[in-house]
Amino acid sequence: MMRRTSILPAGVTLVGEIEGDADLIVRGRVEGPIHVSGALVIEATGIVRGHVRARSVLVRGVLKGNAFGDDVVRVEAGAKLVGELTAPRVTVVPGAQFRGQVHVGEVGDPRLSTYDPTLHTFSGWPAPTAAEPPRAEADWVLAPTAELWAADAASAPAMAETEPAATGPTTGVTAAAAATATVALPPEELPPEALEAEAPADVDETLSEARPPTLPPERAPLRMPRIGRSRARRREWT
Amino acid sequence: MSIDNVTGYVGPGLVVRGQVSGEGDLVVDGVFEGSLSLRGRVAVGPPGRLRAPVEAHLVSVEGRLEGHVTAGEIVVREGGRLHGDVRAPSVGIEDGGVLLGSVTMDVELPPGLDDSEER
Numbered sequence: 001m002m003r004r005t006s007i008l009p010a011g012v013t014l015v016g017e018i019e020g021d022a023d024l025i026v027r028g029r030v031e032g033p034i035h036v037s038g039a040l041v042i043e044a045t046g047i048v049r050g051h052v053r054a055r056s057v058l059v060r061g062v063l064k065g066n067a068f069g070d071d072v073v074r075v076e077a078g079a080k081l082v083g084e085l086t087a088p089r090v091t092v093v094p095g096a097q098f099r100g101q102v103h104v105g106e107v108g109d110p111r112l113s114t115y116d117p118t119l120h121t122f123s124g125w126p127a128p129t130a131a132e133p134p135r136a137e138a139d140w141v142l143a144p145t146a147e148l149w150a151a152d153a154a155s156a157p158a159m160a161e162t163e164p165a166a167t168g169p170t171t172g173v174t175a176a177a178a179a180t181a182t183v184a185l186p187p188e189e190l191p192p193e194a195l196e197a198e199a200p201a202d203v204d205e206t207l208s209e210a211r212p213p214t215l216p217p218e219r220a221p222l223r224m225p226r227i228g229r230s231r232a233r234r235r236e237w238t
Numbered sequence: 239m240s241i242d243n244v245t246g247y248v249g250p251g252l253v254v255r256g257q258v259s260g261e262g263d264l265v266v267d268g269v270f271e272g273s274l275s276l277r278g279r280v281a282v283g284p285p286g287r288l289r290a291p292v293e294a295h296l297v298s299v300e301g302r303l304e305g306h307v308t309a310g311e312i313v314v315r316e317g318g319r320l321h322g323d324v325r326a327p328s329v330g331i332e333d334g335g336v337l338l339g340s341v342t343m344d345v346e347l348p349p350g351l352d353d354s355e356e357r
Contacts, residue, residue: 006249009262016256016272022249032256 006036010045017050024054026061033065044078053107057087059096066100068107250285266301280309284317297326299335306339 005023008014012028023038026046033050034040040054046061053068059079067073069087077095085092086103245263248254252268259275267283273290274280280294286301297309299318307324314320316334325342 004247004249004267006252006268007245007247009246009264012246012258012260012262012264012276014254014256014258016254016258018252018254020249020252020254020268022252022268024252028246028260028262036252 005039008046042079051083070107248286282318291322 005025007025008018008028008030010027013031014029015031017032017034018024018030019033019035021037023040024034024036025041025043026034026048027043028045029047031049034048034052034054036054038054039056039058040052041058042048042052042061042063044060048062049064051065051068052063053070055070057067057069057073058076059067059074059081060076062080064082066084066086067081069085069090071087072089072091073085073087074091075081075085075093075096075098077093079093079096079098081096081098082100084101084103085098086105086107088104088106090102090104092098092102245265248264248266248268248270250267254268254270254272256272257275258264258270258272261277263278263280264274264276265281265283266286266288268285269287269289271289273292274288275293276295278294279296279298280288280292281298282288282301282303284300288302289304291305292303292307292309294307294309296311296313297303297307298313298315299320300315301317302319302321304321306322307320307326309324309326311328311330312320312324312326313330313332314335314337315332318332319336319338321338323339323342324337327343329337329341329343331337
């Protein structure tokens with residue numbers, strides 16, 4: 001049975017997190033982390049502030065946060081991205097605005113990236129009320145590689161020191177600089193959504209108009225995972 | 239409710255936590271927890287679980303919804319369970335649907351039966 005792709009439509013804002021066994025298209029705004037087992041597409045109108053992980057990550061819109069692809073990360077022309085890219089295959093199409101590091105390799109490979117699974121959760125999110133027995137927490141969270149992640153986290157400080165400084169110009173560096181890391185992606189291997197959706201769009205418009213909504217007072221304030229944390233940490237040491 | 243490209247969709251297997259706001263329709267066949275405030279329609283599909291206070295123009299429940307609902311129209315369809323207080327000018331509970339909670343609605347009683355002054 002073909003599963004239908006989940007969609008966050010344009011005009012809708014989520015302050016929270018998304019996870020699960022599904023494909024996801026983001027056309028609206030997400031303030032928070034995303035972790036899906038299938039394909040993730042951030043369309044031209046889509047804005048995501050948070051770290052994302054998926055089997056394949058395709059960015060046409062705006063992503064502020066790190067992208068982890070178990071298969072591939074692809075940044076299209078017109079996309080705006082600030083963060084690190086990690087995947088066995090990383091493609092950045094010239095014309096994309098991109099600032100950050102590129103790691104070509106398996107997610108969780110301690111030599112390549114500092115993947116921290118806790119980046120995908122809100123530490124400050126209140127636990128669901130016990131109106132029903134607690135649901136088994138997402139079993140897809142790749143339990144087998146948990147040790148690998150732990151090892152990764154342990155080696156993170158050493159990694160951070162050897163990383164080249166990522167403080168480039170604040171406005172977009174075209175992906176030409178990252179061209180050496182570019183791996184050509186045969187079109188037939190793109191996720192199906194990647195082929196059918198077109199990518200026009202003026203992202204600036206949505207950027208200025210969509211502000212994060214204010215939270216209702218009764219909720220504990222959200223604490224976003226800190227983006228660019230490794231860089232901040234590095235500053236402390238020097 | 240038909241699914242098209244402007245309808246938000248939380249598929250089975252997807253878990254969304256947080257606060258959703260804005261304009262548009264949303265179909266939940268997966269799990270949503272948090273709060274939901276949409277200028278549009280919200281449908282909880284048969285496999286869907288929605289645990290959140292909901293504000294929307296129309297709310298249709300075929301799965302499970304836990305939370306207070308404020309809407310222009312609420313329909314609990316066969317197999318649907320709505321656990322919470324609802325407030326809407328139009329509330330429908332179809333045969334086989336369950337609503338656990340109170341319904342708040344303006345009721346125009348004939349003269350002499352108006353109980354608003356007694357309370």
